[in-house]
Amino acid sequence: MPDLSGPNPSGPHSKTPTRALRLGVAGPVGTGKSSLIALLCRELGQVLSVAVITNDIYTDEDARFLRSAGVLDPERIRAVETGACPHTAIRDDVSQNLLAVEDLERDFDPVDLVLVESGGDNLTATFSPALVDAQFFVLDVAGGGDVARKGGPGIARADVLVVNKTDLAPYVGVDVPQMVHDAEHARDGRRVIALSRTDPASIAALRGWVLDTLRRFRAGELVPTDPGPMAPHSHADDLPHSHARGEVHAH
Secondary structure, eight states: OOOOOOOOOOTTTTSSSOEEEEEEEEEETTTTHHHHHHHHHHHHTTSEEEEEEEEEOOOOOHHHHHHHSSSSSSGGGEEEOOOSOHIIIIIIIIIHHHHHHHHHHHHTSSEEEEHHHHHHHOTTTTOOOTSSSSSEEEEEEOOOOOOGGGOHHHHHHEEEEEEEGGHHHHHOOHHHHHEEEEEEETTTTTOOOOOTTTHHHHHHHHHHHHHHHHHHHTTTTOOOOOOOOOOOOOOSHHHHHHHOTTTOOOO
8 A cells, every 4th residue: 555644745747636635424413423533533643644623513522522532633623513404514505614624724734634524414414525525424233224225315325335333233133244235235336334443354444445535636536526415215116216406206
């Protein structure tokens, strides 16, 4: 694996971006988004310059959790208090988050990686490509093995779907291989990582994906895609389909 730990080279003939790679982390409440970010900070903080933005409505609780975990210099963890649904601040009006990201990149230049965490939201939450270059969507086994089949933009089309807390599966009656299979089917084969912080192989897979994404970003090969609100899905009585924005499906 190439060395990605140094600062970004730049110059008039370089295709390398001069800003950080921005990765979004979305998913429902309680799926382990903050813990996943803490894990990535521990795994990558010694080899990359990392910073974090958290989103909550009226609190900085997620930022305080990460600061107390000691995973980064506390000044590298900034909180955005959205004052409204966090989904709005990561998709509809991303200005608060963009300003926070740019402040971090300026204050700690050079920054290699900025992780942007959405406040806990529902299965429709996705990041605007104007804010992030790629995004995780996080589910956990405690939410039920069937949730991956339910579809939605984040599940179906985020760059990576993380099935988190797989070590809890025996206690909640979830068949992890079946859940991963269902997730891969819902995602048309896009990457799914079954993750447990007690499983070194799954941590290595997560770390490897981030480093490879950073490599592609620096090489100018990463093209942000929009999971959007119109991802394919299905109802019990029909075939997979999509709705145009604002369209209501008749039953």
